[in-house]
Amino acid sequence: MNAPFETAKLHDCRDAFVATLEAMGEANRNIVAVCNDSVGSSKLSGFRDKFPDRLINVGIAEQNMVGVGAGLANGGKVPYVCAASPFLTGRALEQIKADVAYSETNVKLVGISSGMAYGELGATHHSIEDFAWIRALPNVPVIAPADRIETAAAVAWAGDHVGGCFLRLSRVGVPDLFPEDHVFELGKANVLREGTDLTIIANGVLSHRAVMAATLLAAQGLSARVLNMATVRPIDAEAIEAAAAETGAILTCEEHTIFGGLGSAVAEVVVDTRPVPMSRLGVPGVFAHTGSANQLLDDFGMSPEAIALSATALVKRKG
Incomplete structure (x- = not known):
């Protein structure tokens, strides 16, 4: 952490995404962007201005968009297919399955404004099922x-990775957690804080809230390890097993339904390898209501204070 979160500057991770993509585009003419009438929300105007023949705007046609991306990949291009995450993953899921996953094409799917970032627009625009x-x-x-730092590192990693991937990016401002020279490693969790009484596992906009919760817990005499689990698949089973063995309890926090996402992925490892008391924080199997993104996280029990309360209750279950 570079500064106390209360005073730290907040960054929109989309800015890091486009800055990295533009730099990659300068170095590699095969880098292209495909979007669904979302040049503004994906912040691709700079890429469009620099490389006008390498931005393909298909209009509001997400299924076609993924197919176009797959075709470009088959032609030797490296397409970053960008759209609001609920529409990229919901409307085009069949194309993602057939044209990217099954066909093993080199398509980089970028879900913009994921989770509950479109808070006031309601359930149709929330993307709380995309992990699953x-x-x-x-x-x-x-x-x-x-x-922003991990975003830039992950975008760069995706460019070198041969094959498809899904990058889930938010538009909600977050503070810096990583040093500027951070290198993203697929399937590798990062320890943001050491601890011995339980482990809090989070990603995306929840990771800094997890660190804040751990600070509150420390003031109460509880030592919480915090893991940033950026990769939901492949999950870092080794880090999860170590957390279970060394801290005896695991709490997950995610901007997603509690069914099928980060918490479920962690629980699959825990139940198969080292069962310990575990709790999952997220949207509890309902459509989220309207409100600002940060307020919705608070409403669903994921303010730093609420995370700390859940952690305290979980530790009591250790016996």
């Missing part, structure tokens, strides 16, 4: 960076 939908598919790593 994409995690079920083979051949498509699922990645949710926690800050």
Whole structure:
């Protein structure tokens, strides 16, 4: 952490995404972007201005968009297919399954404004099922960076990775967690804070809240390990097993339904390897209501204070 979160500057991870993509485009003429009438929300105007013949705007046609991306990949291009995450993953799921996962094409899927970032627009625009939908598919790593630095590193990793992937990016401002030289490693969790009494596992916009919760717990005499689990698939089973063995309890936090996402992925490892008391924080199997993205996280029990309360209750279950 570079500064106390209360005073730290907040960054929109989309800015890191486009800055990295533009730099990659300068170095590699095969880098292209495909979007669904979302040049503004994907912040691709700079890429369009620099490389006008390498931005393909298909209009509001997400299924075609994924197919176009697959065709470009088959032609030797490296397409970053960008759209609001609920429409990319919901409307085009069949194309993602057939044209990207099954066909093993080199398509980089970028879900913009994921989770509950479109808070006031309601359930139709919330993307709280995307982990579950994409995690079920083979051949498509699922990645949710926690800050601008990890976002840039993950975007660069995707460019070198041969094959499809899904990058889940938010528009909600978050503070820096990682040093500027951070290197993203697929399937590798990062320890943001050491601890011995329980482990809190989070990703995306929840990771810095998990660290804040751990600070509150420390003031109460509880030592919480915090893991940033940016890769939901393939999950870092080794880090989860170590957390279970060394801290004896695991709490997950995600901007997603509690069914099929990060919590479920962690629980699958825990039940198969080292069962310990575990709790999952997220949207509890309902459509989220309207409100600002940060307020919705608070409403669903994921303010730093609420995370700390859940952690305290979980530790009591250890016996």
